[in-house]
Structures are given as C-alpha cells and as structure tokens.
Amino acid sequence: MAKILLVEDNELNRDMLSRRLIRQGYEVVIAHDGASGVEMTGAERPDLVLMDMSLPVLDGWEAAQRLKADPVTRSIPVIALTAHAMTADREKALAAGCDDYDTKPIELPRLLGKMQRLLRGA
Amino acid sequence: MRSVEQLERRLEREKRARKAAEAIAEEKTREIYDTNARLQELNNSLEELVRQRTTELAAARDEAVRASQAKSDFLASMSHELRTPLNAIIGYSEMLLEEPDDLMRPELRPDLQKIRGAGKHLLGLINDILDLSKIEAGKMDLFFEAFDLAALLSEVSATVEPLVAKNGNSFELRHEPDLGTMSSDQTKIRQILLNLLSNATKFTTQGRITLSARRLIGNRVEFEVSDTGIGMTGDQLAAIFQPFSQADASTTRNYGGTGLGLAITQQFCRMLGGEVIADSVYGKGSTFTVTVPEVYTYASAPQPSQLGRQRGAIGTVLVVDDEREGTRMLAEPLSQEGYRVLTAAGGTDGLRLAREEKPDAIILDVINPDFDGWTILRLLKTDAELCDIPVILVTMLGERDMGFALGAAEHLTKPINPKELLQLLARVQRPATAPDILVVDDDQSTRDMLRRMLVREGWTVREAASGTEGLQQLAKATPAVMLLDLMMPEVDGFEVLRVVRQTAAWRDLPVVIVTSKDLSRYELEWLRGHAMDVLQKGAYSRSELIAAVRAMVEAARRTPSRLVPG
Numbered sequence: 129m130a131k132i133l134l135v136e137d138n139e140l141n142r143d144m145l146s147r148r149l150i151r152q153g154y155e156v157v158i159a160h161d162g163a164s165g166v167e168m169t170g171a172e173r174p175d176l177v178l179m180d181m182s183l184p185v186l187d188g189w190e191a192a193q194r195l196k197a198d199p200v201t202r203s204i205p206v207i208a209l210t211a212h213a214m215t216a217d218r219e220k221a222l223a224a225g226c227d228d229y230d231t232k233p234i235e236l237p238r239l240l241g242k243m244q245r246l247l248r249g250a
Numbered sequence: 251m252r253s254v255e256q257l258e259r260r261l262e263r264e265k266r267a268r269k270a271a272e273a274i275a276e277e278k279t280r281e282i283y284d285t286n287a288r289l290q291e292l293n294n295s296l297e298e299l300v301r302q303r304t305t306e307l308a309a310a311r312d313e314a315v316r317a318s319q320a321k322s323d324f325l326a327s328m329s330h331e332l333r334t335p336l337n338a339i340i341g342y343s344e345m346l347l348e349e350p351d352d353l354m355r356p357e358l359r360p361d362l363q364k365i366r367g368a369g370k371h372l373l374g375l376i377n378d379i380l381d382l383s384k385i386e387a388g389k390m391d392l393f394f395e396a397f398d399l400a401a402l403l404s405e406v407s408a409t410v411e412p413l414v415a416k417n418g419n420s421f422e423l424r425h426e427p428d429l430g431t432m433s434s435d436q437t438k439i440r441q442i443l444l445n446l447l448s449n450a451t452k453f454t455t456q457g458r459i460t461l462s463a464r465r466l467i468g469n470r471v472e473f474e475v476s477d478t479g480i481g482m483t484g485d486q487l488a489a490i491f492q493p494f495s496q497a498d499a500s501t502t503r504n505y506g507g508t509g510l511g512l513a514i515t516q517q518f519c520r521m522l523g524g525e526v527i528a529d530s531v532y533g534k535g536s537t538f539t540v541t542v543p544e545v546y547t548y549a550s551a552p553q554p555s556q557l558g559r560q561r562g563a564i565g566t567v568l569v570v571d572d573e574r575e576g577t578r579m580l581a582e583p584l585s586q587e588g589y590r591v592l593t594a595a596g597g598t599d600g601l602r603l604a605r606e607e608k609p610d611a612i613i614l615d616v617i618n619p620d621f622d623g624w625t626i627l628r629l630l631k632t633d634a635e636l637c638d639i640p641v642i643l644v645t646m647l648g649e650r651d652m653g654f655a656l657g658a659a660e661h662l663t664k665p666i667n668p669k670e671l672l673q674l675l676a677r678v679q680r681p682a683t684a685p686d687i688l689v690v691d692d693d694q695s696t697r698d699m700l701r702r703m704l705v706r707e708g709w710t711v712r713e714a715a716s717g718t719e720g721l722q723q724l725a726k727a728t729p730a731v732m733l734l735d736l737m738m739p740e741v742d743g744f745e746v747l748r749v750v751r752q753t754a755a756w757r758d759l760p761v762v763i764v765t766s767k768d769l770s771r772y773e774l775e776w777l778r779g780h781a782m783d784v785l786q787k788g789a790y791s792r793s794e795l796i797a798a799v800r801a802m803v804e805a806a807r808r809t810p811s812r813l814v815p816g
Binding site: 140141143199203211219225228233234236 | 330333334335336337338340341342344345348349360373590695699700702703768787791
C-alpha cells in the first residue's frame with residue numbers, strides 16, 4: 129500500500145487525518161513542520177505528500193517549492209491543504225508547484241479521490 | 251457792510267459744515283476700517299477652521315480606513331482560529347461515524363450526527379461571515395471566464411437534487427435549449443443559485459421547486475428560482491436581504507440556515523453588475539429573480555467604426571474630475587503609459603467629450619460640481635452609444651456597490667495609486683484589445699491554475715484538454731500565445747508543435763512549453779528550436795510565466811500580421 133507523508137503542525141488534525149488514512153490501509157509517516165517535511169520526503173521517499181500550508185519553521189509554500197526544485201523529490205506528488213475561502217492561498221499553492229489542493233475541514237471521500245488520482249498517475 | 255457780514259457768516263457756516271462732514275467721514279472711515287478688520291479676522295478664523303476641519307476629516311477618514319482594515323484582518327484571523335477547533339469537532343465525530351465497529355453503542359449514532367450537523371452549521375456561519383466581511387472590505391476577488399450556461403445549470407441541479415428530495419419536493423429545470431455561454435464569475439453565479447435553491451428547499455414541503463433561465467434583451471441573463479413553499483409576508487419580504495433577518499428566531503430553529511445567505515446573494519449579484527428581486531405570496535410560495543449582464547465588462551465586440559478611429563498608442567481615456575490636482579494625479583500616469591488623455595472639469599463637458607471622442611474608457615470622480623457623478627454615470631449607461639464604454643469610478647470608501655449597481659466597471663478610492671489605476675484600465679479595456687491565450691494541457695487542475703493566473707493579468711483564455719482539441723482551437727482562431735503541455739495521450743505536445751511549425755499561418759505563433767517531463771538534452775534542443783520558451787512545472791515561478799507570456803503578447807502586438815487567423 130502507498131506510503132503517505134503527512135506534514136501538519138496541529139496535533140488534532142494530525143491525529144485525525146493519520147488515523148483515518150491508516151484505516152484506509154495507507155502507511156502514514158508524519159512531519160510537524162515544513163523543514164522536517166522536506167527532510168523526510170528525501171529520507172522516506174513517500175508516494176505522496178499531504179502538506180498543510182501554514183506551517184512553522186518553513187511554510188508549506190516554501191516547502192513545496194523546495195520539493196519541486198529538487199530533482200530527487202520533484203516527481204513525488206504534493207497535495208496542499210488550505211483553509212476555506214483563501215483563494216490566494218490556493219493559487220499560491222499551485223504556483224509553488226503543488227499538484228493538487230484540498231480545503232479544510234477535510235472531506236475524506238473527496239481527498240481520497242484526489243490522492244488516488246495522483247497515485248495512479250505516478 | 252452787511253454783505254461782508256453775510257459773507258463771513260456764510261464762510262463760518264460752511265467751515266462748520268465741512269468740519270462736521272469731515273468728522274462724519276472720519277468716523278465712517280473708522281467704522282469701515284473696523285468692519286473690514288473684523289471681516290478679515292473672521293475670514294482668517296474661518297480659513298483656519300476650514301483647514302482644521304479638513305485635517306480632522308482627513309484624519310477621520312484615514313482612521314476609518316484603518317479601522318475597516320483592522321476589522322477585516324481581525325475577522326479573517328478570528329475565523330481561522332474558530333475553524334481550527336471546529337475542524338476537530340467535525341472530524342472526530344465523522345471518524346466515529348465512519349466505522350460502525352467503533353461504536354460499541356449504535357444508539358449513540360444519532361447524537362454523533364447532531365454534533366457533526368451543528369459543527370457544520372457553525373462552520374457555514376463562520377464562512378458566510380468571512381465572505382460578507384470580505385465583500386464589505388472590497389476584498390472579494392472575482393474571476394471572469396466564459397462558461398456554458400446549460401452545463402452550469404445542470405451541475406447546480408444535480409447538486410441540489412438530494413436537498414430537494416428531502417422534504418418530498420419535486421424539482422424542475424427549465425430553459426431554452428440553446429442558452430449559449432456567458433462571461434462572468436462562474437463560482438459566484440453558482441453560489442447565488444445554490445443559495446436561492448437551498449432556501450427554496452428549506453421553506454417548501456411536498457411542493458415544487460423550479461429553476462429557470464433565459465436571455466433578456468440588452469445582453470442580460472435572467473435566472474429564476476421559484477417554490478410553492480410557505481412564502482413571506484410583506485414585512486418579511488421587505489427585510490429579506492438584511493443579514494440575520496430570517497422571518498423570526500424560530501425560523502432558524504425550524505428551517506436551519508445561517509441567515510446570511512440572501513445578504514451574500516445580493517452582494518454577489520451587485521458585484522457582477524446585476525441585481526436580485528424577491529417576490530412572494532404568503533402561504534403560496536416565493537420567487538427570486540436574478541438578472542446579470544451576459545458579459546461583465548460591457549464589452550461586446552468593438553464597432554467597426556471605432557476600429558478605424560485615430561487613437562493614442564494604446565487607447566484614449568477621458569478623465570472627468572473638477573479638481574485640477576485630482577485630474578493631474580489621474581492623467582499623468584496615464585499619458586506616461588502611452589494613453590491619449592482627455593480631461594473634463596464637469597459633467598456637461600464630460601458627456602460632450604464622451605460623445606465626440608468615444609474614448610476607450612472613462613475615469614469619473616463621483617464628486618463633480620454641475621451634476622454629481624452618479625447622474626453622469628447613469629446618463630452614460632443609458633446612452634446607447636456610450637453604454638459600452640467602461641467607466642472606472644473614483645469614490646469615497648463604501649460607495650462602490652452603488653457604482654457597480656449603476657453599471658461602473660471598476661472602482662478606485664483616493665488617494666490614487668497609479669499602478670492600480672493602470673491595472674484596472676488594462677482590465678476594463680480587455681475586450682477591445684484582449685490578446686487570447688490558448689492553454690493546451692490534459693490535466694484539469696493545471697489548466698485551472700494557468701487560467702486563473704492569466705485571467706488575472708487581463709488576458710482571455712481558451713482551453714484545450716488534448717492535443718487534438720488544441721489543434722481544433724487553433725484552427726478556430728489563432729491565439730496571441732499558446733501554452734503547451736508535452737505529455738498528453740494520443741497527440742502529444744511534440745506532435746502539436748510539429749504541426750504548428752509546418753503550417754504557414756501558425757509558423758510565427760509564440761509557443762511556451764509548460765511541462766513536468768524530464769527532458770533529454772536532445773528533446774530540450776529540439777524544443778528550443780521550435781518553441782519560444784520552455785518552463786518546467788514546479789521549477790518556474792508564477793511571475794516568470796507571466797513575464798514570458800507578456801513579452802510574447804507585446805511582441806505579437808508590434809507585428810499584428812501574426813495574429814491574423816489562418
């Protein structure tokens with residue numbers, strides 16, 4: 129089953145999403161901030177990265193940009209998770225090279241659909 | 251002797267009379283002097299007062315602008331803070347509902363559903379409040395695009411179908427078969443219709459809900475949502491678009507909803523240059539009618555007579571402002587940019603110049619001496635010859651909705667920011683000169699992202715979801731620039747580019763490759779020989795892409811023969 133890296137600083141969100149993904153049969157690894165997210169993508173080589181955009185140390189936009197600039201991690205799909213109604217955030221995420229985005233609160237079936245599409249394409 | 255005495259007496263009398271007259275004159279002079287001095291003093295203090303008041307007013311306005319900014323910043327960050335714990339409430343209740351095995355006591359399920367329902371309601375409320383405050387702060391962005399009306403309507407219908415079924419209602423979608431396309435903010439129109447329909451389903455049981463659409467004369471589109479529900483009394487109807495004005499507190503309890511949906515709906519309609527009207531018979535049902543311009547920018551194709559007209563390098567702009575300083579602030583950046591600038595100090599002159607010169611855009615200060623800006627705007631928009639000229643209003647804060655309602659295309663507040671002015675002008679001018687960009691990519695989200703970026707810059711965008719479709723689009727009309735993906739099924743980007751370069755009409759078409767493919771040196775060299783630019787997805791920045799496209803659009807403008815369709 130595919131390995132997912134979840135980069136999220138909020139403890140409750142992290143706990144929820146990781147448990148729900150594990151239930152779906154995914155292997156989940158976790159990073160708490162943007163910098164360790166970048167580091168772990170290199171070390172763990174996940175099949176897909178779910179990245180919150182407002183992260184400490186290094187924000188999600190910057191982190192995504194670094195992942196996409198690095199030939200080693202460039203091909204790993206990144207889904208940005210942004211807050212509702214922040215159109216600018218969404219555009220920034222895509223401009224930073226994220227492959228897709230979804231809004232919080234997470235609607236699991238919708239997110240799973242996006243993940244599966246990217247995982248198939250990989 | 252008598253005559254001498256008489257003479258002396260007369261002299262004496264005259265002397266006295268002169269002295270008296272002199273005394274009177276002196277007194278009057280003093281009085282005049284005093285009055286004058288008092289007037290002068292009064293005048294000085296008046297001037298001082300005016301200066302003081304002006305400073306106070308300016309300070310008050312700045313304060314109000316700051317306060318409004320602080321309010322919307324506060325709301326934005328507060329709603330973020332509120333949403334975070336709410337996400338946890340909704341998420342954990344959903345998790346418990348997801349796996350029935352976790353529920354050792356299935357009778358708890360309804361309670362969990364209530365927690366999730368209340369959480370989602372609260373979330374909707376927060377989102378609506380954020381939307382309203384954004385509209386108020388003028389920060390709600392609009393994205394204009396051409397879209398198919400019938401497709402939008404059937405998508406909206408599919409979304410509301412489950413809602414409609416809930417209360418045992420039937421649903422009907424009614425429109426003529428060939429509605430065609432409209433050019434507006436699709437997301438906002440969708441939200442307007444969904445708001446009205448979800449209202450209709452809430453207040454109707456065992457009844458009928460109808461969504462219909464038709465084209466009106468004057469290039470407007472009308473949407474109508476009607477129901478056979480509980481209807482409203484006259485008093486309720488009068489307050490229906492006020493925030494939190496649901497019929498009474500018990501309505502919210504019985505029917506749900508945030509009480510903000512209609513207020514937002516009305517604001518959206520106005521932002522799109524349209525309006526919404528409510529009509530209802532108590533106990534029988536309600537009808538909401540939305541009318542919006544078919545093309546937001548008032549921009550039908552340029553008239554042939556206008557095309558041959560003498561104009562400045564990039565267009566003619568009429569500035570109507572009674573203040574010389576205000577006029578200068580507006581005119582200077584415009585003429586520096588290459589516009590031909592006409593100025594009028596009042597409404598009469600402004601209207602005359604507009605008729606004589608048919609400028610490409612009009613910048614109108616709302617405060618004008620002979621008639622106010624609103625009147626001028628109304629006259630411009632009701633004149634068949636002038637109504638297509640986009641008007642940018644210069645207003646005080648908070649008047650922009652009125653401007654949009656009266657047909658203004660854009661809106662600026664003083665002090666004028668020259669950069670913003672030029673951007674707005676480029677945006678409203680788009681229809682006459684809009685270079686169109688063709689985006690060929692099989693991935694919808696990439697197309698979405700590119701379209702948003704490009705539309706922001708004032709360009710029009712066509713999309714093609716495959717190489718074949720790309721070539722078909724090219725054949726319809728040659729765009730100013732083509733953005734081309736490489737990895738597409740069947741006809742890939744390499745093939746498209748080969749065909750383009752072998753076709754005489756497209757040989758000079760600027761093509762930008764946007765790809766995530768890892769290119770071999772051979773491929774890269776071949777592409778460099780056949781395309782203007784190669785951008786690697788993820789490695790380029792938004793500004794790089796925009797700069798590349800802009801350079802090509804401008805180059806193409808200088809050699810217009812390139813744009814003639816093959």
